[in-house]
Amino acid sequence: MDRRKFLQIPIAAIPAFLASRAYGQEHTKFPVTSTMRMKGPVVVSTWDSGVTANNGAWPLLRKQGHALDAVEAAGRASELEPSCCVGLAAWPDRDGKVTLDACIMNGNGDIGAVSFLERIKHPVSVARAVMEKTPHVLLSGEGAQEFAAANGFKLESGELSEDARKQWAEWLKKSQYKPGINVEGRPTTILQFAPNYFDNGKPNHDTMGTVALDASGGLAGMVTTSGMAFKMRGRVGDSPIIGAGLFVDNEVGAATSSGVGEEVIRICGTHTVIEQMRFGRTPEQACREAIRRVVKRDLVKAKEFQVGFVALSKTGVIGAFAVQKGFTFTVTNEQYPEGKIFEAKSHF
Ligand code: SD4
Numbered sequence: 599m600d601r602r603k604f605l606q607i608p609i610a611a612i613p614a615f616l617a618s619r620a621y622g623q624e625h626t627k628f629p630v631t632s633t634m635r636m637k638g639p640v641v642v643s644t645w646d647s648g649v650t651a652n653n654g655a656w657p658l659l660r661k662q663g664h665a666l667d668a669v670e671a672a673g674r675a676s677e678l679e680p681s682c683c684v685g686l687a688a689w690p691d692r693d694g695k696v697t698l699d700a701c702i703m704n705g706n707g708d709i710g711a712v713s714f715l716e717r718i719k720h721p722v723s724v725a726r727a728v729m730e731k732t733p734h735v736l737l738s739g740e741g742a743q744e745f746a747a748a749n750g751f752k753l754e755s756g757e758l759s760e761d762a763r764k765q766w767a768e769w770l771k772k773s774q775y776k777p778g779i780n781v782e783g784r785p786t787t788i789l790q791f792a793p794n795y796f797d798n799g800k801p802n803h804d805t806m807g808t809v810a811l812d813a814s815g816g817l818a819g820m821v822t823t824s825g826m827a828f829k830m831r832g833r834v835g836d837s838p839i840i841g842a843g844l845f846v847d848n849e850v851g852a853a854t855s856s857g858v859g860e861e862v863i864r865i866c867g868t869h870t871v872i873e874q875m876r877f878g879r880t881p882e883q884a885c886r887e888a889i890r891r892v893v894k895r896d897l898v899k900a901k902e903f904q905v906g907f908v909a910l911s912k913t914g915v916i917g918a919f920a921v922q923k924g925f926t927f928t929v930t931n932e933q934y935p936e937g938k939i940f941e942a943k944s945h946f
């Protein structure tokens with residue numbers, strides 16, 4: 599089934615479309631995300647598998663629930679769904695351990711995060727507990743796990759899923775860490791060294807980033823991930839780093855990222871996006887500026903990796919931009935209650 603849905607170009611957006619071509623967007627398919635203003639509560643998640651996340655969030659948002667509860671529900675839904683591959687069923691690090699990163703942020707500046715967390719089913723909820731129950735903002739590794747256990751989170755077995763075991767065994771044959779680019783709207787950054795990545799013909803790995811606007815105008819966001827597959831043990835990506843993988847400010851908007859986390863951290867990605875919006879750029883312009891900074895460092899290297907940003911303004915405007923084609927995001931609201939998938943414009 600082709601799950602990509604295409605955005606139509608309103609006539610009013612044609613000047614923007616032409617301007618975007620001047621920027622060199624030969625491959626632009628959907629150049630008008632900056633005109634996507636949504637009415638009322640809305641939830642936006644990275645990638646096609648954002649449908650799963652949004653399905654977790656939307657029932658709450660629809661009933662005037664808070665954005666913070668909605669994004670946590672989005673994270674929990676993703677962490678439970680093996681095809682999202684962000685929880686314990688996801689792929690391991692190079693030592694064969696699944697290590698999870700997550701964060702959550704409220705539009706008033708409350709934040710919580712966990713990194714390098716093992717054997718816990720719902721890292722996003724542990725991140726929320728860090729936010730609500732500790733004086734800290736980020737707990738890592740063993741300490742994060744102890745905190746989770748002390749707060750009632752069950753310690754799971756830590757065994758790899760069958761799929762993860764197979765993929766790890768395959769990867770071990772070459773043991774080459776070489777993040778690739780997502781293919782045709784799919785989320786992976788790991789295709790090149792994982793030939794068996796496809797599940798029934800479809801890649802199934804992802805980082806889930808979600809941002810939401812609730813009925814009372816409150817914003818929140820979360821990210822949950824197993825990080826880059828076959829990473830070094832102890833490696834932490836952008837996802838749990840506030841200002842890198844996620845940033846939210848009720849005065850401006852919310853932004854999240856996916857792709858090679860090191861490149862996002864380098865430019866304080868989502869904070870950059872929100873600050874651009876604060877000074878008047880649309881979400882799409884802001885995401886594009888962040889991508890420009892990612893790419894400019896090494897134009898040759900940039901051809902080989904993916905980074906994508908998606909942002910939601912406090913007035914419900916959605917925009918996105920990516921290094922490569924194929925960065926998709928899912929929007930769910932009253933208009934699209936089952937979720938609609940869009941593809942971001944890209945640098946290459
Ligand atoms: C990371 N940003 O750990 C994550 C990976 C990712 O789709 O987004 N994968 O660097």
